[in-house]
Amino acid sequence: MFSKKLLNNASYYLLWYAKDKDKTKYNQLFIAKDEQWFADNVGSHLWIENPENGESRKVTPEERGNIKELLQNLPNCKLYGTWSLNAQGTEKQKDYTYKGIPYFPPKGTQWKTSYPEGLDRLRDINRLQVEGNNLRFKIYFEDYPVMPQNNLWDKIGAASNKVFVVQTPEEIVKRCVLMTSQPGELVIDITCGGGTSAYVCEEWGRRWITCDTSRVSITVAKQRLMAAGFDYYELAHPEEGVSSGFKYMTVPHVTVRSIANNPEIKAGMKRDQIEAAIRKYADQETLYDQPVPDRNRARVSGPFTVEAVPAPVVRPLHEIPEHGGPGTVQAADQAVARSGETARQRDWRDELLKTGIRGKGGQRIQFSRVEPLPGTRWLHADAETKVEKPERVVVSFGPEHGPLDQRQVPLALEEAQTLVPRPRLVIFAAFEFDPEAAKDIDETNWPGVTLLKAKMNADLLTDDLKKKRASNDSFWLVGQPDVELRHLTSGQDKDKWQVEVRGFDYFNTRTGELVSGGTANIAMWLLDTDYDGRSLYPRQVFFPLADDKGGWARLARTLKAEIDEDAIEQYRGTVSLPFEMGSQKRVAVKIVDDRGIESLKVIRAE
Ligand SMILES: C[S@@+](CC[C@H](N)C(=O)[O-])C[C@H]1O[C@@H](n2cnc3c(N)ncnc32)[C@H](O)[C@@H]1O
Known part of the structure; x- marks a missing residue:
């Protein structure tokens, strides 16, 4: 590891373990290419073509340095590169005559495609290009507009909108989750921190488990999940639920073979017919990070439970x-x-x-x-x-x-x-x-x-x-939570109940007395209106410290059309919404202060 004084250390390592490498699931992810990337990779084999008159010329080294400018100057033109049509072998080592000139594969190589049908097909749809003494295959930028993601993950900045000091960028967790799991599968992250893994899993339809030794982490992650809003993705088979997967965008992957062996391509076809036939016959790459969104729907986090471990003592x-x-x-x-x-x-x-x-x-x-x-x-x-x-x-x-x-x-x-x-x-x-x-x-x-x-x-x-x-x-x-449970005896909510949190009582170490601390430090409180004595099921959740950008307001912004703004405001307060008393005749209020310290108050309905 280099120190700051020596060579700067700019990379981190992500370790990927599997019990059995051969059985490991893998979804190949792709990165969108742009024209400059294409130009840089094709190098000196780069051409530009005017589809209107079919004329083409080589792109100069200077032009290759600024492809954006070149395409601005020649707006209707298309970039293509040329690829070798030769592969190792000697079987198809024969002359092929193109525009009256015979071409012969270099020593030790043969034609890559079927001979002569494949080459004829490429010729008929204008996919052959003479370069020097060689006959080559024309590949357009649109033929394969992505490239496989490899193990160098660059251009990932620090986490944005951080809720936790040492938060992992979502992009990293997202790639890991998408690459190695399907929707509906289970992901565990044993060091929750700000809950990035759980958040990413919610977004991508995976189930999750996470844990942490730090109460601050659990509090932060809970809040992040509860206030999150996500796109709704169309399901591959809606009747089977999320585990059937999403509908994904795809892109073509056109190769020499997919054109040369394409039976639908015939001589005399028009250009757009040819293009359609090429796309139809080419392999399609699934973009697992681009599910098809349903813009009429929005999503929030699914229900989750928070368990305190270790479990209560077993033996009385x-x-x-x-x-x-x-x-x-x-x-x-x-x-x-x-x-x-x-x-x-x-x-x-x-x-x-x-x-x-x-x-x-x-x-x-x-x-x-x-x-x-x-x-x-x-x-x-x-x-x-x-x-x-x-x-x-x-x-x-x-x-x-x-x-x-x-x-x-x-x-x-x-x-x-x-x-x-x-x-x-x-x-x-x-x-x-x-x-x-x-x-x-x-x-x-x-x-x-x-x-x-x-x-x-x-x-x-x-x-x-x-x-x-x-x-x-x-x-x-x-502190001791100071909570009041009251029975409403008049008004439209007559006979319902309401809870008011007055804050934490705390011990004043100077005076040696318990004093009321008020509500100023309550970050979050949760109300279970029917507490079974074991697990707290929050039916109302409040974020008194949240500003206009935090807590439920954050969610409200995402889901504008569907959320009642007044209710959002109430969920920032310290008085609950009126509720029917549950069958347990017992409510529980959990209060989390701004240090992440939790306390629980259980009150019986008198
Ligand atoms: C670097 S943070 C994780 C950040 C997280 N990936 C995120 O994006 O926010 C590491 C977390 O591991 C927790 N941790 C440390 N030791 C642990 C242990 N033995 N068991 C569970 N969590 C632990 C820490 O409390 C801390 O929250």
Whole structure:
């Protein structure tokens, strides 16, 4: 790899793996040629012809340098190149007389076409050209106006309209997807980032799966997909759906053989009849990147789900017997030790001491000491705040590979209640919180003691990343969503329900109190009006921070004719549209703030 000081490094490598090369699917992609490209490639064999009188002449080297100008000066003329009519072999090594002069294939070669019928056919439709002592074949620019895409992908700039810092240009992902898959097939990208792969797959009718360790990435990708609008492409067989493929544009690929062997070409045909016969008989190249659009229809992203991995804990804690045998506490402890979780907790304690916990607006809870707490199972750290009047803090860490489970909350609190002196703060720190656990932490009322949630940065799972990390944001305080569910008792929406998001409550590290943070930092919120307790199915989605170009407004611009502008405006607010209560009699509101931190509030209809 060259540094900036030495030779500039202008290329990247894309690796393409296949389990079995012979079974690998491949759609050849093509690049449109232009006349200059044609001229550059044909080189000194380039001619220009006036179709009206059939006269032609060679293009000079100077003219070849600026083909655009040449064609402007000779607007009705056509460019053609000449190709050799000879191939290796000796079988058809015979004289062919053209315009009274005999031509003989050079030593060791023979005529490429059938002899003499093929050559006669080329002669009859004026596709032969004498150049020097050779008889050659005339190939027009229109005969093959594309060229196969090879493995040098140049002229691809950086991603435009970036939503993610390290976003891959769509063109690269598009080529990979089009080259190696058919509509309806499944594509996985395990490093989602800004969701370019998912976006490109939506556009090109592929199904997709993507994942990322970063909450910011998932938030950005979700928003990008939800606000996207695409062309509608005509299906090859509409009754079979998208997996039947699209209708694609095609281009002819005229070759010497396709003309010489074309039985429809007869002497005495008119020029346009000849052209039609040539095009009909020539191979057609499918342009997989040019499906036929239906301009009367538009498309948005199909439905997709967002899953939090790892999945909830399978084995309830109370089912683990206290003593003896497999599945006992000892066995569970050993499993924990084996998984390295204890070692991780040591790292997390060190990190907590080093970086503290980041709160709102640059606030930070800092610690003068963070130590293990002997004799407790669900409290993993005993700490003291670094302020004038230090206070005792205990921390309960969630698991390394799972969300903090609801059962951990009472177990940790039970232990905290036995501590002397009593802690002032009980902090639950985890990579993810089970929604019910989060609710219990938010709603527990223990006078004099504040319970907080701190979200842990996924980088803490990767030591190598951690050492290089510049930021100190390993732990963030998670606000409590302040959400109201109300029953409408009058007006045209009488008996419907409505939700209002008032923002995040957060812990003010200076005053030690929970205060309301307002709605200013809510990037997105989603409402499930019939929450089943497991998966959140957003029936209304709001982007309060979106400007005129972002969120739904972006989609509205694409789909102008079909979207209600007033509704778009409402979806920028913090009050839901009135809705019928679902059969679960429970709603869920997920709020994502501008840092990408999510929190879920589940409310029962009273
Ligand atoms: C270069 S970005 C991908 C950019 C993406 N192709 C786009 O166009 O936006 C790499 C992504 O991989 C994610 N990542 C890093 N390690 C990961 C892991 N072990 N599992 C899943 N995602 C990971 C990062 O969080 C980051 O979002």
